[in-house]
Amino acid sequence: MAMTRTRAAFTGLLAAFAVTGSLAAGAAQASAAPAKPAEPAALPAVNMEATVLAAQIDPRRADDTLTPGAKASVLAVEQALQAKNLLDARWVDGYFGTETISAYAAYQRSLGYSGLAANGLPGATSLAELGKGRYTVTHQIGPGAKVQRNGYTVDARTQAMLTEAERLLGFKLVLSQGSYNPGGDASSAGTHDGGGVVDISVTGMSAATRTSVARALRQVGFAAWVRNPNQGDWPWHIHAAAISDTDLSSQAQHQTGDYYLGLNGLANRAPDDGPRIPIQTWEEYQRTH
Known part of the structure; x- marks a missing residue:
């Protein structure tokens, strides 16, 4: 009887050792398993619409007021420019002023761009390249392909904006000057050198109709003014610059910035003399219509 109890106890002890060994082996295997790699942190997002808008308005301000909704995006762009030693740290502030414009233009030139493609206004390709990593x-926004309208060259974005303004007005508009016309009219002071800018003939229009056209153009995203011979060496016409067209010449960028600041887009920077409506870009208009 005693021998049987001893043998049973011994058998139980062996079983216990077996269980303990199995547990230890399992623990060792668990500790040796490789750790799951951490998920990479999500990159911040740069809103191109907001960034391009700030690049037009901020350089024209008399103070350092930030363009609403653009600070985080502009900061990310400025930090990338600083990392490339193109922008001093003191200008990394979310304000797309003249220093940032110059730095961005230098970055565009470093990519081999020139002319309109190196105007300091962020384009989709350069903005994405700068943001890698x-x-x-x-x-994203862009001017689209060049097309013909009334014998003049405009870009596809401008064409779509003009077509929508015509729909609102109920009649066709005729251009008296198009875009991409460097040196074509000295009185234009370079505003037509790039894309997004047109002059519209007002032949046969009453004063009320001229104002209605300017209002419709503003509604779809143009900075638009009725121009008269007393303001410069030109006949009556309507001058329109498509806000946030990334092919805008530097002079046209200044006009759109001044428009947001309540000015007339001329060298004298007098108060806006056009119909006042809520200002919006073509993309903002499209989202609400």
Whole structure:
């Protein structure tokens, strides 16, 4: 009887050792398993619409007021420019002023761009290239292909805007000057050198109709003014610059910035003399219509 109890106890002890060994082996295997790699941190997003808008308005301000909704995006762009030693740290502030414009133009030139493609206004390609490993780009915009209208060259974005203004007005508009016309009219002071800018003939229009046209153009995203011979060496016409067209010449960028600041887009920077409506870009208009 005693021998049987001893043998049973011994058998139980062996079983216990077996269980303990199995547990220890399992623990060792668990501790030796490789750790799951951490998920990479999501890159910040740069809103191209907001960034391009700030690049037009901020350089024209008399103070350092930020363009609403653009600070985070502009900061990300400025930080990327600083990392490339193109922008001093003191200008990394979310304000797309003249120093940032110059730095961005230098970056565009470093990519081999020139002319309109190196105007300091962010384009989709250069903005994405600058952001590699740093940020992603949302709300992309661009001028589109060059097309013909009334015998003049405009870009596809401008063409679509003019077509929508015509729909609102109920009649066709005729151009008296198009875009991409460097040196074509000295009185234009370079505003037509790039894309997005047109002059519209007002032949046969009453004063009320001229104002209605300017209002419709503003509604779809142009900075638009009725121009008269007392303001410069030109006949009556309507001058319109498509806000946020990334092919805008530097002079046209200044006009759109001044428009947001309540000015007339001329060298004297007098108060806006056109119909006042809520200002919006073509993309903002499209989202609400």
